[in-house]
Amino acid sequence: MSEIGKPQARSYFAPAQAFRDGTDTPRAFLERCIATIEKLDAQVGAFVATNLPAARAAADAATARWKSRTTLSLIDGMPVGIKDIMETADMVTEQGSPLFVGWRGRRDAAAIAALREAGAVILGKTVTTEFAATHPRGTRNPWDLERTPGGSSSGSAAAVASGMVPAALGTQVIGSIVRPSSFCGCIGYKPSVGGINRGGSFDEFSQSCTGVLAASLAETWTVARAISARAGGDPGFPGVSGPIELPPARMPRRIALLETAGWQKATEEAKQALRRARRTLAAAGVEIADRTSDPAIEAVEGAIANAWSLSMDINAWEGRWPLNTYARDMDRSALSRSAQDRLAKAESMTQEQYQARLAERQRVRAVHAALHDRYDACITLPATGAAPVGLGSTGDPIFAVPGSLLGTPSMSLPVLQAEGLPLGLQVIGFMNEDAALFAAAAAILPILERT
16 A cells, blocks of 8 residues: 555544634645645646635635635635636636647636636646546556546546645536545535536536535535535526525434445445444434335335436437547547547437436436435445555446436535445435435434444
């Protein structure tokens, strides 16, 4: 195992009282983040680019607002990393592709503009896999540099877990927030589909969501709400809503445990970790049912059994453009083999096949929605086990893809372990009830952290 020391996430909210009385400042907090980047990032490889002069200027402005008690939001002065498929006016947006090295859009994506309006400090662009898909771009897991951090929000997860920033934006269309946050040991939140405005983000798939990876549950929610309060959700969607601060904890009465199609691939250690979590929650008074005790859960298990292949077919059709123009109008040889394979699959599909898969997705979503009246949330593993050794793959997303297919909010809580490394607990909510998911997570997180 190749280590850089035990990673430690860095909370921005923890020193907030010191910001108020002037014994600490957002500028000093930023300098601690920069020092961590300078110490660790040559090995971890979380960042594509940073803009330190602009970040320092923004932190100085936030420091002045804290001093004068005129802060713009709860995250005023918070350093944030931005996944490198989202446009930033002052930095490159390379999408993890040789085709876009040095490319600048000269504008902020909607979520970035909202963060700046809230006073957040945009520190840098975090590494993504090629086009936020399959092909890794070299980021290492800060818990073990020989292991993957997961993908495609690899840099965001690694940056948060190692204390480079307290929060970072990621995206998920298959498993790109839940899996890397599990592997790296931080909170990872994928909103309900359409929950955060994706304008200016190069991820136009119908299942894709902009989400947040952060050091704490409160910071995760507050960053998401600071964005949605200013930019809303995707056009036609209500967007993440609820209190600006973390919703009050509310203990779930009943939880559905899902095995998913990943159960046969999961390590025995990962399965045992989930079973222990189940026993701990049951001892705390939460009723937990599974496919053996409730036919409605068994129906969901059957409906999501093909979540991976169904999602990949939908994504393939939706990703035909721009891959076809990259291959035809730019440089096909600069595309990875996996990107070229996705393009070939897309070009072999018909519109009628795509329509059939959308209809099936809607059926699956309806089956899951039927659980709503009896259960407060679902739990499952976020990954088959600890982060795999090697940087040639980002790991198997089979546990994370059901939440993406369903379009529901989901998150990974860093409370389980495997091989002495982080393994999250995935909690899945119901469509457009993101605040309720956070309320449930706030109740169960301290219970599971004590075990």
